[in-house]
Amino acid sequence: MPYSPPPELASLSLAELAEQVAARxxxxxxxxxxxxxxxxxxxxxxxxxxxxxxxxxxxxxxxxxxxxxxxxxxxxxxxxxxxxxxxxxxxEDAAFIATDMQVKLDAEGRAALAFRLNSDDLVVCGHDHPLRVAGTADVPAFYLAVRYGTEARLNRSTYGQLIEHALSLGEELVVESLGQRFALVPDA
The missing domain is CATH 3.10.540.10 (duf1285 like domain)
Incomplete structure (x- = not known):
């Protein structure tokens, strides 16, 4: 049976995204x-x-x-x-690479950050899938918890999307997803 990747992340609502995750x-x-x-x-x-x-x-x-x-x-x-x-x-670094990010809204209107991985997995950032920042302020590295201790490193364009979203909020470099707050500056 041939493999069919899920639809583009941008075309999915948060409910459809949840269905895709549950179907895997x-x-x-x-x-x-x-x-x-x-x-x-x-x-x-x-x-x-x-x-x-x-x-x-x-x-x-x-x-x-x-x-x-x-x-x-x-x-x-x-x-x-x-x-x-x-x-x-x-x-060598992380088991997965996050290749795309979209901001979705849940039923309460809260932001949910959805990521597509190089394995075509879909992951919604939150309590069970937190973001982690490593590296330095000059050269940060962003990681998303996937499952069973594994992580995905955000590729350059994906962390660019994440930073752009944080800047659009007008706050410090902080984002929220499913009620969880994540600082986007590495600890010194």
């Missing part, structure tokens, strides 16, 4: 405790490209399938988890 059935990797531990011989480059044994994985459906199996432990190690194996995977 993810494996319950947090419930699996495989006994076999090994190395996947895979790497996710800082630019979001996936590699296996040095060769790039070019099929988006394969990347999407593998990305649904990712977790990150407390020590920062990324793993691909199946019911039978837990395989380490090298991640």
């Amino acid at each position: 059935k993810l494996p319950p990797v947090d419930q699996w405790s495989p006994q076999e531990i090994g190395d996947s011989e895979m790497r996710i480059a800082a630019d979001g490209r996936w590699f296996h044994q040095g060769g790039e994985i070019r099929r988006p459906a394969m990347v999407r399938a593998f990305s649904s199996l990712l977790t990150r432990d407390e020590q920062g190690q990324h793993w691909m988890v199946t019911p039978f194996q837990k395989l380490s995977i090298e991640v």
